[in-house]
Amino acid sequence: MRKVLKALVDKRFAILAVSGATIYYVxxxxxxxxxxxxxAGVISGLIFGKVFCRWVCPMGLIMEIMMSMNKDGKIKQMYQYHKLGCPIAWFSGWLNKFSLFKIKLNTDSCISCGACDKKCYIVAMEPVKYSLYKPKTLKPGDSYTCSKCLECVAVCPNGSLTYKV
Ligand code: SF4
Ligand code: SF4
Structure with a gap:
């Protein structure tokens, strides 16, 4: 299962490109x-959390292409900002707290290597407030901003982080 998830995370942009272009066309x-x-955004939000933006959305695809061409980081900030005008992002972001699938930590096997936090853009923005493994911090996966890139889960060396029901 971990291998499948890693392969999906590696191919996320290709998946977004195909699904975004297909949705736009249809x-x-x-x-x-x-x-x-x-x-569709609300149903997927109920099941998976905010997956729509980074895995499905045509606008998300355009923003990611613009971000990849932009070097000074301004477009990166716009990526979160443009979602303020998107009701799918509002609903599914709010549903991150309640979705069926969640990012879960096995505290017994976690070796506190910190690799997950290094991958997460939410932790990067507020490292004192959020962590995927440190106790007494908020979980970034439950935050409105988490777009379920799942890079934290894919990078975990021993499967201590999982994305499951
Ligand atoms: S999926 Fe993981 S790495 Fe990506 S934003 Fe959410 S918590 Fe951070
Ligand atoms: S990457 Fe995995 S083992 Fe390392 S701190 Fe995060 S959850 Fe723990």
Missing amino acids: FTQYYISIWWLLL
Whole structure:
């Protein structure tokens, strides 16, 4: 299972490119109501948390392409900012706290290497407040901002972090 998740995380951008382009094509070609997209975002949010932005969304794809071309980091800040106007991001981000699948830590096997925290952009922004493994800190996976990139889970050397029900 870990191997599958690692492979998915490695291919995340390709998955986003295919699903984002497909959604854009289908919705524009067949004039499907945007409400169906909102519904899909909420349902996926209930099950997986905020996966829509980084795994499915056509706008997310455009933002990631812009970010990859931008060197001074301004677009990186815009990536979070543009989501303020997106109801799918509001709902599914809020659902990170309640979703069926969650990022879970096995405290018995964790060796406190810190590799997970180094991968997480939420921890990077607020390292005192958030950590994936340190006690008495908030879990970034439950935060509104976590877009379920799952890089923290993929980098964990011994499977102490999992993404499961
Ligand atoms: S999935 Fe993990 S690394 Fe990615 S934002 Fe969420 S907590 Fe951070
Ligand atoms: S990467 Fe895994 S073992 Fe290392 S601190 Fe994080 S949860 Fe613990």
